[in-house]
Amino acid sequence: MKIKLILSIIFLFFTFFNSSISDELELENKINKNLRCLICQGQSIYDSQSDFAESMKLVVKQKIDAGMSEEEIYSFFKMQYGEWILYDPQFNTKNFALWLLPIVIFLVGGIIIIAKFGVLKKR
Amino acid sequence: MKNKYYKFSIVVFFIFTFLIFYYGLKQKNFYTPENISIKTLPNLFLKDFYTNNETSFNDILIDSNYYLINIWASWCLPCREEHPYLLKLKKNSSIKIIGINYKDKKDNALKFLDKFENPYFTILNDRNGTASIEIGAYGVPESLILNKEKKIIKKIIGPIDNKKFNEIKKLLKNEN
Numbered sequence: 001m002k003i004k005l006i007l008s009i010i011f012l013f014f015t016f017f018n019s020s021i022s023d024e025l026e027l028e029n030k031i032n033k034n035l036r037c038l039i040c041q042g043q044s045i046y047d048s049q050s051d052f053a054e055s056m057k058l059v060v061k062q063k064i065d066a067g068m069s070e071e072e073i074y075s076f077f078k079m080q081y082g083e084w085i086l087y088d089p090q091f092n093t094k095n096f097a098l099w100l101l102p103i104v105i106f107l108v109g110g111i112i113i114i115a116k117f118g119v120l121k122k123r
Numbered sequence: 124m125k126n127k128y129y130k131f132s133i134v135v136f137f138i139f140t141f142l143i144f145y146y147g148l149k150q151k152n153f154y155t156p157e158n159i160s161i162k163t164l165p166n167l168f169l170k171d172f173y174t175n176n177e178t179s180f181n182d183i184l185i186d187s188n189y190y191l192i193n194i195w196a197s198w199c200l201p202c203r204e205e206h207p208y209l210l211k212l213k214k215n216s217s218i219k220i221i222g223i224n225y226k227d228k229k230d231n232a233l234k235f236l237d238k239f240e241n242p243y244f245t246i247l248n249d250r251n252g253t254a255s256i257e258i259g260a261y262g263v264p265e266s267l268i269l270n271k272e273k274k275i276i277k278k279i280i281g282p283i284d285n286k287k288f289n290e291i292k293k294l295l296k297n298e299n
Contacts, residue, residue, distance in 0.1 A: 038261045051226060052261050055252030062253065080259040 172246035187219040197235035205282035209242035222246040
């Protein structure tokens with residue numbers, strides 16, 4: 001009985017330990033995929049093996065180990081290299097058209113379709 | 124009438140698309156973060172190249188009006204091109220040159236300094252390249268010029284050439 005208890009405690013410990021490691025790795029990979037390599041532009045640092053990308057991956061790992069959140073890490077790199085380094089740029093005055101244009105086109109297109117063939121005519 | 128309007132809009136659409144691609148292809152599409160740099164240097168702790176003792180930027184950046192932090196490596200060819208300019212700058216008493224040896228082997232770096240002369244006041248090690256990322260660099264060679272208050276006043280990506288050397292000289296004169 002005692003052995004069973006000890007074994008289950010060990011099992012639980014390792015499961016917990018393992019999952020926390022994999023969580024950390026998942027976060028690290030997620031951040032690495034979201035940062036652009038400035039040497040081989042067009043690739044994320046996750047995909048790239050350039051010196052720059054390798055060092056950046058190490059910095060990301062160090063920052064996670066130091067307890068920094070995902071957002072804090074992004075803002076650190078944004079401060080160093082500008083917003084271009086992020087694959088997921090934030091909404092601002094420079095890029096608002098890119099964010100809004102698809103929605104505007106969708107709405108205008110929708111209105112045209114409804115006006116021409118849609119419910120309004122049938123009524 | 125409707126047909127005319129339709130043809131006109133197709134022509135406008137094609138001209139518009141053509142112009143976008145035409146100017147898009149002409150544009151330089153390699154991004155360099157030259158103007159977006161950190162304004163102050165983080166106080167990093169790095170190992171001294173010769174003694175291997177841990178030192179910080181705050182310990183080194185003292186007693187000078189200007190500091191030039193130069194990231195270099197013995198394996199980097201453009202570093203050899205800029206080396207004579209660093210030696211010339213060494214003669215200027217108002218600037219202290221600090222080297223960061225990037226992802227290099229100590230033996231090779233020592234040979235490099237023996238062969239081309241050492242322009243650096245102090246050299247720090249950056250074996251895994253993380254310190255260079257922390258100060259906003261993205262390769263070798265790269266140089267940062269700091270003023271007395273340790274504010275970054277100029278960032279040079281790539282080797283220092285004649286033009287950049289003159290810019291540095293002008294900067295030192297103007298700020299004095």
